[in-house]
Amino acid sequence: MKLRTKLALSVTAFTTLLLFLSFIVVTLVVQNHLIESRYTQLEQAEELMEDDSSVRTLLTLHEDAVVLSNENGRWVISNDEDGDDSSTINGDVQANDLPGIPRSNEPFKSGDWFGIVYQDQAYLFEDESVDDTVSTLVLTFTIVLVVGIVIAFISSFWIAYPLRQLNDTRQGISSSGTLETVQTERDDEIGRLGRVFNQMIGRVDQTMEQQRQFVADVSHEMKTPLTVIEGYAQLLKRWGKTKPDVLDESIEHILQETHAMRTTLIEPMLELSRLGYEETSVEVIDLAELGSELADRMYHATGTIIPVDASGTIRANREAVLRILTIYIDNVLKYATSPELHLRKERLAVLDRGTSLTDEERARLFDRFYRLDAARDRSGSGLGLSIAAALATTHHFKVGSEARQPDGSCFYLIPEQSE
Numbered sequence: 001m002k003l004r005t006k007l008a009l010s011v012t013a014f015t016t017l018l019l020f021l022s023f024i025v026v027t028l029v030v031q032n033h034l035i036e037s038r039y040t041q042l043e044q045a046e047e048l049m050e051d052d053s054s055v056r057t058l059l060t061l062h063e064d065a066v067v068l069s070n071e072n073g074r075w076v077i078s079n080d081e082d083g084d085d086s087s088t089i090n091g092d093v094q095a096n097d098l099p100g101i102p103r104s105n106e107p108f109k110s111g112d113w114f115g116i117v118y119q120d121q122a123y124l125f126e127d128e129s130v131d132d133t134v135s136t137l138v139l140t141f142t143i144v145l146v147v148g149i150v151i152a153f154i155s156s157f158w159i160a161y162p163l164r165q166l167n168d169t170r171q172g173i174s175s176s177g178t179l180e181t182v183q184t185e186r187d188d189e190i191g192r193l194g195r196v197f198n199q200m201i202g203r204v205d206q207t208m209e210q211q212r213q214f215v216a217d218v219s220h221e222m223k224t225p226l227t228v229i230e231g232y233a234q235l236l237k238r239w240g241k242t243k244p245d246v247l248d249e250s251i252e253h254i255l256q257e258t259h260a261m262r263t264t265l266i267e268p269m270l271e272l273s274r275l276g277y278e279e280t281s282v283e284v285i286d287l288a289e290l291g292s293e294l295a296d297r298m299y300h301a302t303g304t305i306i307p308v309d310a311s312g313t314i315r316a317n318r319e320a321v322l323r324i325l326t327i328y329i330d331n332v333l334k335y336a337t338s339p340e341l342h343l344r345k346e347r348l349a350v351l352d353r354g355t356s357l358t359d360e361e362r363a364r365l366f367d368r369f370y371r372l373d374a375a376r377d378r379s380g381s382g383l384g385l386s387i388a389a390a391l392a393t394t395h396h397f398k399v400g401s402e403a404r405q406p407d408g409s410c411f412y413l414i415p416e417q418s419e
């Protein structure tokens with residue numbers, strides 16, 4: 001059974017139950033109120049019978065009133081005129097129309113008749129309005145119930161229509177492979193569900209576009225080293241067997257290209273693919289100690305002296321912070337000068353002096369394979385800063401870049417928690 005059908009049936013069943021219970025309560029309340037009002041009139045008649053009132057006085061209480069007397073164990077119709085034993089009193093009431101008289105002294109109802117007994121006298125009157133009112137209520141409620149059920153069922157289908165759109169859109173995406181969105185004009189939960197669905201589709205589309213771009217970029221980046229390797233392999237095939245200098249040169253360049261391809265492209269791509277799948281731990285990091293360790297590493301690796309201004313502590317994953325700051329410094333050494341470390345618990349930053357960047361260029365620095373035109377020297381793959389951004393996302397950091405006056409940049413890392 002489809003979801004919209006289940007929803008329509010559920011709403012209809014609930015509406016039917018609610019209306020039915022409401023009708024029963026209203027009918028019982030109205031019926032009891034009408035009967036109680038008639039019993040109040042009977043109690044007035046009982047008070048008159050206690051005062052030995054005449055039959056004529058009792059008959060004035062209701063237009064269809066009848067007074068009975070118990071004569072030798074037999075109830076007979078009383079008359080307010082002496083010597084008149086007619087069975088017809090107050091209009092068309094006949095003796096055989098009267099109900100049976102109970103032995104109780106409590107007010108009673110029998111069919112359309114209401115009555116009360118006091119000693120050897122009984123007072124009765126006929127009132128069809130009670131049952132007529134109840135019948136009218138039942139008929140009215142039945143009509144309302146049927147109309148309510150129809151309206152509830154139709155409105156439920158109408159409310160669930162966006163769910164059908166979502167399902168149809170999902171089936172369309174599944175069958176065609178083309179991403180689609182749904183209309184979200186409604187300002188309710190279903191409308192918000194549609195907007196969330198559209199946001200999800202937007203993210204999927206963005207992810208697919210990034211994947212396509214990633215494949216295209218990888219193909220482009222691998223094209224040059226593979227072309228170089230292929231060229232030297234052909235050179236080896238032609239001259240390598242007879243010319244030792246050609247053999248040595250070709251092997252050397254092939255080794256250089258494969259090493260560069262592995263270190264600048266394949267290994268960074270594998271690192272990107274692993275991010276988010278490894279367990280991470282946090283610890284209290286002394287920033288002065290961290291800065292000293294990082295500066296010492298870079299000095300032994302590159303011979304560059306990096307000034308460090310650091311104080312305070314943070315709670316973070318130590319290896320992730322070291323990796324991101326190392327990427328920043330490596331980026332400075334390739335494309336700028338004068339790296340500096342400014343480490344505070346609010347922000348960890350690497351400063352440099354170099355070419356000023358436009359806002360558009362700075363906004364794309366953390367994209368995969370993005371390199372500035374001036375840096376297209378094959379010294380890097382354009383994956384370093386994207387790895388830093390991915391690491392930051394995995395470890396709940398925020399990364400970014402801003403201009404430094406008068407020239408240069410500031411690459412920063414903001415921990416989510418610090419102390």
